[in-house]
Amino acid sequence: MTTLTRDPARTAPAGSFRDTWIPRLGGPVWLAWRQHRAALWTLVAVTLVGVAVMVHLRGQMMDLLAAQDPTSRRAGGLPPEFEAYIDRLLSIGSYLGYIPVLAGVLLGAPLIAGDLETGTAKLVTSQSVSRMRWLTVKLAVPAAVLALSTGVLSAVLTWWWNPVKGFSEGLIWTAFFSVTGVVPVAYALLTFTVGVAVGLVLRRTLVSMVVTLGIVVALGFVWSELWRSLGNVMSINTDKGVGPGLVPPELPDQAEQQGQGTYFLTSSGDRLDWTTCLDQMENDKAHTACLESKHVIGWSLDYLDVSQMQTMQWLGAGAMFALTAAVAAFVIVWGRKRLL
Known part of the structure; x- marks a missing residue:
């Protein structure tokens, strides 16, 4: 009997281009990637474009600063052109702030809800794959790509901002607290797992996306109100x-x-x-x-x-990672008992 977990790469002739260059993803890993390849490749593409844009803009900004007298920088005599780079830096930072929302609503909520709605979950688990393994892989594959992409974007934005922080009131560290360092990765993983949990419970894609949006907005409000309490006044x-x-x-x-x-x-x-x-x-x-x-x-x-910025970021990220682990454990336990 043909199963959904067979690795198609194994059917390629030995020594062929496909056999040589395509990673051998097998079983549920290959299935999870194939099911969500459009969203995952889109995430990878957005990451690459975002990195290229930020590297280019940072290069231009550093060239402008290199041509400026260091004493005039301290006196606040930066050229008017520098304001354009400040605006671009703030704009891209604000765009990265939407990653947790998109991770929860567009990636997390439909992840399992779509399979339950279409009957794919029942078909997969009727094969030789246990519910535990299927749920774990469904969570792990998108989470790994999401964490890698978010981490890369956050690292490049931090690299862009570091040389100019303090040059302007708009570049104060509190404006970049939630979009630099480890916080974006932890935040995106939390909203992603929350979306998965909502989809698993509600079992309807559109309803799950709407409910997840509400929860993510609420989480964002709570975070914006509480993160300053992580520091020592x-x-x-x-x-x-x-x-x-x-x-x-x-x-x-x-x-x-x-x-x-x-x-x-x-x-x-x-x-x-x-x-x-x-x-x-x-x-x-x-x-x-x-x-x-x-x-x-x-x-x-x-x-x-x-x-105190880095300490506060790690404290906040640690709390988010703990919540993420708790929600992921709920997904595994609930899914093993009430998946179908």
Whole structure:
């Protein structure tokens, strides 16, 4: 009996081009690749195009910077043409931010739901392939391609951004936190497995894609609200007063201010809201007297420093990898019992 898991490459004549150059994918691995080859090849092609575009734009940007006097860079005297490269860098970074959405909705949700809807899952598991092996391979093959592609794009974007971070307020590290380093890989794998789990439970492709989109959007909102809590908030305090002629302290380079803004610091170490004595701002003497009555001695600012970026990324990615493993385990357990 002919099965769906036979390796077609083995039928090629010995020494032929196909026998020489085509990798010998066999069994469920070959089937998983063949079933989803359009999506996977598209992902590979997009990765190659994205890498080529970023390498080209980075080369042009570095040529422009090389022709610029280093002292003028520090003084903020970059040429107007540099703004175009900033916009392109930010735009491509924002495009990479959509990878998790596409991974969950277009790759994860239809992965098993489509096979359940068309009856392919029942046909495959009626052969000599166990449900456990089939589910594992179905998850592993697209996940490997997705992780590799996302990792390559993230690495090239990081390589492009590193030489110019700090040259502009738009290039601050918080704008690139979720699209550089290990975070995009972990995020894409999480949304992919969530999409697979939704498709396995709902068993309908279109419904699964819609539900997955909602879940992925919710995950994105939660991530955007929580990722800053992965860092250790640092503070700058002054004790020279806050009267006329004195200004709040400046943040370190590439630091992002946290909280509501600048606080007033009292002699006891407490912090007061910046709106304290706001109604007397028009009169310097009255305003100063009001602050002195509350024992204000200076300012206090909270911020996150760029030095924490990689640690925060690995903490966030670790949590995502753990969730991904949990969802993948659910897919395996649920699929073994209730696949058909």
